Amino acid sequence: MANRGLSEAIDALKSTRVRMTPQRHAILEFLYESMTHPTADEIYKALEGRFPNMSVATVYNNLRVFKEVGIVKELSYGDASSRFDCVTSNHYHVICTQCGKIVDFHYPGLDEVETLAEHVTGFEVDNHRMEIYGVCPDCKKAR
Numbered sequence: 001m002a003n004r005g006l007s008e009a010i011d012a013l014k015s016t017r018v019r020m021t022p023q024r025h026a027i028l029e030f031l032y033e034s035m036t037h038p039t040a041d042e043i044y045k046a047l048e049g050r051f052p053n054m055s056v057a058t059v060y061n062n063l064r065v066f067k068e069v070g071i072v073k074e075l076s077y078g079d080a081s082s083r084f085d086c087v088t089s090n091h092y093h094v095i096c097t098q099c100g101k102i103v104d105f106h107y108p109g110l111d112e113v114e115t116l117a118e119h120v121t122g123f124e125v126d127n128h129r130m131e132i133y134g135v136c137p138d139c140k141k142a143r
Ligand SMILES: [Zn+2]
Pocket: 096, 097, 098, 099, 100, 101, 135, 136, 137, 138, 139
């Protein structure tokens, strides 16, 4: 399953003018294998051994490219620590308040919220994000 996602992402990249490089391949592979919604820094730390010339900025620039092509979603939290998600279909997140882990959570899209928000505020709504907070099973065990 995860590998099919990766090969589809690679195909999507090939259909654009974006060149596939070993670094880009490794970053995509890490996103699909970890499924942890990593930050650019976490990706950098996981791959720096394989790519000694790579910097956090390189990782970040590649993620930007993936985002423009639409194979990666950026979850910004109002600070420098954006997280990156290789699942671009609509889904929600459960976030651990102890370790910060983000887990995908599938639930029918709450489209009425968007419609209501449009009616009430006059905004043209693009999307929404819902996050559920709690303590993950691992942290619960550790307590
Ligand atoms: Zn946790």
